[in-house]
Amino acid sequence: MKKSASAHWSGGIKDGQGTISTETGVLSEAPYGFKSRFEDGPGTNPEELIGAAHAGCYSMAMSLELGNAGLTATSIDTKAVVTLEKDGAGFTITAVHLSCEARVPGADAATFDRIAQATKQGCPVSKVLKAEITLDARLLS
16 A cells, blocks of 8 residues: 655745645645744644644554454544754654543553553554654543
8 A cells, every 4th residue: 555645845945835735635735834834834744744644543553452452442532742853954853742542441541551552662653753752541431
């Protein structure tokens, strides 16, 4: 399976503008630029999109791992906070922090924590990122 996305950029780094699109059309020429990435300007940015991908991947992987343990979540909500830091002349994504809250009937805290940690390691997006990835997972009753 291969999925694709594309980006277009015109102009300089601070005064330029770009758009990001996905193969599915969910994003179609979504604007991004210096202000949306490094300031509080409108539009999206690569870090936000990585966060969305990681949160979505983690939630789906958690559902799979819970199912493998004979459990089914009624809800899994995951947030990813991506940290971008200055690194010499450039920037580096240094960390991703995942926060997950799930309602899983029949799950005990120890089983949930074991599955949550295994999911953090096994999620395909986690595997592709070299940044430190941390997780807070909470079982809701």
